[in-house]
Amino acid sequence: MRTLFLLIILVLAGAWFYPPYAEGTDNACAALEKKMSAMAQAEAQRVVPAGRTGDPRIAAMLDVMKATVANAQGAIAQAYIREKFPQLPPSVGCVAGYWKFTFDPDLSQYFKPKRAG
Numbered sequence: 587m588r589t590l591f592l593l594i595i596l597v598l599a600g601a602w603f604y605p606p607y608a609e610g611t612d613n614a615c616a617a618l619e620k621k622m623s624a625m626a627q628a629e630a631q632r633v634v635p636a637g638r639t640g641d642p643r644i645a646a647m648l649d650v651m652k653a654t655v656a657n658a659q660g661a662i663a664q665a666y667i668r669e670k671f672p673q674l675p676p677s678v679g680c681v682a683g684y685w686k687f688t689f690d691p692d693l694s695q696y697f698k699p700k701r702a703g
Contacts, residue, residue, distance in 0.1 A: 605684040615660030615667070615680040621687055622663070623655040 605617035627648055634644055655662070660680070667679035674682075 601685060602681055605681060611660070613660050613680070614677055614684060615663040616658075617660075618663040618680045618684045618687070619655050619658055619660060621684060623651060625687065625691055627651065 602614070605614045605621075606612060609617035609620045611617045611620055630644075630648060634641075663680050663683065664676040667674065667676045667683065671679050
């Protein structure tokens with residue numbers, strides 16, 4: 587029983603400390619932002635028509651997104667977690683979000699239009 591408890595503690599500690607280490611950030615919210623930014627940029631590159639990949643406006647938009655995420659230092663993800671899950675501490679929500687996007691990197695659920703109703 588004690589070994590199982592220690593193993594659970596070790597796994598939780600690894601899950602907590604890995605995101606900032608893997609993304610090279612100071613905290614889990616910044617790691618979540620960086621991961622989502624990379625995923626959004628990859629999705630944008632995928633959906634841009636082939637003839638428009640060299641468009642300077644698209645490149646500028648992606649550069650602005652990179653700069654915004656780099657300067658936010660986790661504030662965007664923290665605000666999102668506070669709004670979406672007000673009872674959850676933002677740092678816990680950011681860790682959970684990071685692992686959710688690691689195992690299910692589908693951003694399409696966030697791009698679907700909301701239906702009036």
